[in-house]
Amino acid sequence: MKKPYDLTADYQPAAFTFANKKAVEEAIARYPEGQQASAVMPLLWIAQRQHDNWIPRAAMDEIAKILSMPPVKVYEVASFYTMYNLAPIGRYHVQCCGTTPCWLRGSERVMAACAEAAARAPDGLFTVSEVECLGACTAAPVLQVNDDTYEGLTPASAKELMALLEQGIDPKAGDKQ
Ligand code: FES
Structure with missing residues (x-):
């Protein structure tokens, strides 16, 4: 499944400013002097949290400015990892693991049930979206919805989960088998 990706659409805000400057400074301070560019990933994450779970180009440009790096380097990182969304997404981001252990346990059918x-x-x-290993392979197949992980799913339990979310019920994360 293709990742939402559009750096040019007109829903992009013209400018972006970090609301929590302290969090930005703390992230940068974790890296040695001269290696501040390594903070690109935490800064992208902070920007995404601040901006409805997606990162506008203006935020990437702001990060490039803060870290004194070319904007294209920030775009490269942001477009490589599936954890970063570069276009608006739904209230619930349903990330279906499609890596081998989950695939062998029927992730394609689980993902089809979610898509339906x-x-x-x-x-x-x-x-x-389809993502790579979510780090819970022993409980395959696995889904992550926003910050919560659901394990041992079947197409039926995935449908049940989606129905609860649609009703605004926040199911407890964990093994739903
Ligand atoms: S392969 Fe799916 S969680 Fe690791």
Whole structure:
């Protein structure tokens, strides 16, 4: 499934300013003098949290300015990792692991069930993406919805999860088998 990716669309704000300057300074201070560019990932994460779970180009340009690096280097990092969203996404970001252990345990059918439920849901509620290993392979197949992980899913339990989310019920993260 293709990652939402658009650096030019007109929904991009013209400018971006970090609301929490202290968090930015703390992230940069974790790296040795002269290696501040290494803070690009935490800064992208802070920007995404601040901006409805996606990162506008203006935020990447601001990060490039803060870290004194060429903007294209920030775009490269942001577009490489699936954890960064470069276009607006739904209220629930349903990330389906498609790596081998999950795939062997039926992740394709789980993802199809999620995509089907998302297609029937109101616009802006769900974004379904395929991601690489979520680090819970022993409980495959695995989904991550925003910050919560759901393990041992079947197409039926995935549908049930999507139905609860659609009703605004926040199911407890964990093993849903
Ligand atoms: S392969 Fe799916 S969580 Fe590791």
